[in-house]
Amino acid sequence: MELDHLTLFSQIVQAHNINCLLVDRDFSNLYKADMELRSKLYSNYDYARLRDAILKHCRRGELLKLKDDFGLILYIFPLPTDSLAQMGQAVCVIAGPVLEAAPDPGEIQKIMFRKKLPDSLFRELQEFYSSIAVPPELKSLESTLITIADHLFGEAHVLRSYPESGDLTLESPSQFQALNDAPSIAINTIEERYEVEDQMLEAVACGDHMKASRYHSLFKTYRITPRTENALINRKNMLIILNTLCRKAVQKGHVHPYYIDELSTQFAIRINQSRSMTDLDAIDNEMIHKYCLLVRNHSMKNYSRLVQRCITYTDFHYAEPLTLSFFADMCHVTKSYLSNLFRKETGSTLTDYIHAVRLRHALVLLNSTTIPIQVVAASCGYSDLNYFIKLFKRENGISPKQYRVQMNRNENALCIKKSPPEPLP
CATH class of the missing domain: 1.10.10.60 (Homeodomain-like)
Structure with missing residues (x-):
């Protein structure tokens, strides 16, 4: 497989808002496989068990589905040995992590109890899980990955799960006790979310609908911790926040306040009058589109x-x-x-x-x-x-x-x- 094919594979995976990692031959960057979760949780964590699992169970012609006891799923492809020099010494490709479903607070607490993690880490873990992609249909994603690999790797692939039952524990017993004093699990996640949000709003301020939509899709993969137990109210609150952010972005695009107020009021009324999730589903995409149009039609940014x-x-x-x-x-x-x-x-x-x-x-x-x-x-x-x-x-x-x-x-x-x-x- 040629290098540009591998790049294309990575881009296709990332287009689904899923990380794609080219694992170095010496496994020095393997800590990125779980979004650095264990390296932040535990002192001197070396990812040896994950490395051994890849070396032992990752076979050519297979898509290895590995699920750990944090509920994280990794999809691993080995790269052909004769192509390693071309691939910058990459030994395999990891797509993920993804989740079968977003864990609720009770499920997160069960994971913490099982892993002997202190209660003080609950919010951190909640933010961490909110950053992990949850594909609408896992089987559809797996079929897509296999189809892409078949074409780009030039050979047929089959899916194989490891372990066949249960979840894989990647920590040794001693590591359960070797927690970092103040692990900042969610800092990168929160920083990334704010960065994506800034890029989305910058695109809106420029009237670039295509770019704004791309960052908006990425932003939606960050499942922000609910403020209330009512899903409809949470959804409305998020749309109200998006409306406010877009309004301020368009103001930076030098659109007259009259037009901004007119459009933001229309969306505020629609959000308030919505009585179901179905009513709310189309509003955010339409909001991005119309605020971008507002900039394109009424921006006076470059005028004296x-x-x-x-x-x-x-x-x-x-x-x-x-x-x-x-x-x-x-x-x-x-x-x-x-x-x-x-x-x-x-x-x-x-x-x-x-x-x-x-x-x-x-x-x-x-x-x-x-x-x-x-x-x-x-x-x-x-x-x-x-x-x-x-x-x-x-x-x-x-x-x-x-x-x-x-x-x-x-x-x-x-x-x-x-x-x-x-x-x-």
Whole structure:
């Protein structure tokens, strides 16, 4: 298997929000296999038992499923011996850890009792488990890993579990007593979660929906400790927090507070009115998408204060008689200076921008109301109906009347398509 194939395998595994570790031939980086859990818990832990299990039970053509007594599952592929030089001396690939299910507080306490861990570590372990991926379907993940390995390794693979029953203990009896004084198990996890959150919000502030969605998906793999026993309230609380974070991110993207408040209020109402998990499920993805759109459509990040002032005034006063002369007087500059500055920063003339804002609002009115065309024109700042029709047709290819007829026709066709067939007589 070539090096770029191995890189591709790692990227595919990581795309499922699961760690992928290329284990060095001397096993010096094996401490990363369990997210450093044991190296933080125990003094001088050397991972010898995990190393021995890999050497003894990891066979070519097999996907070894190893489950330990912390409930962590590792999937291990051995690498072909003849390719070790190409792989940077990696001896095997470990995908994981993952969990069959997120442990509840009672299950975590049972693990702690079994491992003789002090009660003071409960919160740390709870945070640690919240960072471990829980695939929706474990068998589906295993099939995916095998299929990927079959293609990239160039040979068929089968799944084999070790141990066949029960869970594998990777500590010696003496290590149960050799706990570190103050093991910081969750610090890295919390730091990683905050880093992912920062990257997500930075993407939102830039209006980068693809990047924001990717980090949002990764952020959701960190199962934050519930604040209450009511799952619905917990979900609402998380969405309220996300709404607040996105609102602040968009503010950094130099969007006017009016637009931010309008969108955040819409989401706040939806969250509050939701009565089931199903109602809440689609909100977070839509939230990321719409806040990114808000930045892309209304950000004034790269504009001077003068241009920002003209844009903001136009956005909120588009129905007024706006002209280049009006803005030049308002800003105490010459018309030529303002015109050149606006075109330089936005790529558009101020007059064209005024028309664009007005025509955008005209589309909304034509779509959502039945008021006469002349009223639509007046509502958008055009006292001359013919001039409005001319501009609208130049921008959209059809007249306002034709546009409204077309929208009504499409809406009626959609209603007919959705209507159930009439019962037979």
